[in-house]
Amino acid sequence: MRLIRVETTKADSELHYIEELHSIKEEVTSLRNDFSRFLQRANQQHIDEMLAEMRKNFMKPMVDYLCEDANERMHSRMTRNCGMRELCEVTFKELLQETAGLVVRPKIEAATIKMYRDKLEELKKEAKSPLCSRCFSEAGNLFEKQVKIMRSLQIYEDREDMDEKGDISAIEPEKIVSEVCEPVANRQRLLMLKALSGENKTFSELSKLTGLRGGNLLFHLQKLLDTGMVLQRSERGDYIITRKGYSTLQGLSRIYSEIGLID
Helix, strand or coil: CHHHHHHHHHHHHHHHHHHHHHHHHHHHHHHHHHHHHHHHHHHHHHHHHHHHHHHHHHHHHHHHHHHHHHHHHHHHHCCCCCCCHHHHHHHHHHHHHHHHHHHHCCCECHHHHHHHHHHHHHHHHCCCCCCHHHHHHHHHHHHHHHHHHHHHCCCECCHHHCCHHHHHHCCCHHHHHHHHHHHHCCHHHHHHHHHHCCCCECHHHHHHHHCCCHHHHHHHHHHHHHCCCEEECCCCCCEEECHHHHHHHHHHHHHHHHCCCCC
16 A cells, blocks of 8 residues: 555656646746747847938938939930020929939828929920920939839839839739749638738747648748748748738738728
8 A cells, every 4th residue: 555655646746747847848938939029029120220221321322313313414415505495404403303302201102203293294384495395305204213213112102103004914924823823822821921921930830820730831831932932040940021922912912902802
């Protein structure tokens, strides 16, 4: 009887010890995850600050370049033998320097671009000579060049202003299907991409989110990795969404909104 009690006590002690170890392990895992999330947020804040500083340092040279480009091209390409040349040159330069300054803004509304296009049209109505068309054409081309730069900086977007026919004709079906449609044409991959748009995730977190395990999860992750939708920090690091992945989600959101699937 005594031997049975000793063995029972020993078994209970071992069970209690295992439960304590399990509890400690869970606590350590939780702390590690909290610390990892803290580092991610801290790193993201540092990255955002660096990007803001880079943008600040980059924008002034950009504005200077656009102003110099406008001044040089208007001076060299405007009609020579015109009594209004000097006045028009000053007017065009002032307008183009003003529009060049728009690139320092974090966001440019479509109404702002329309306002400056309207200004050019109003000036054009005051033209007194057929020779004026050359000067207005040059000023218009310079302004559209600035607008193109604003689009490339992603501070201006106007879908109504885009040449939809040209955009559609440029689509390469095979490339679009393999690099955009196929990666997101799966519920689990889309779920992972959506989750990663909010914060970085580890393999185990994505496994818990999707219910996929081991090779199955790796198969779907590889699809996103191969098409550049997602990146992995290191061989065993967490996963982060790329610009392509985030832009794809934004595009899907716009499509859903336009066809009435999102209230």
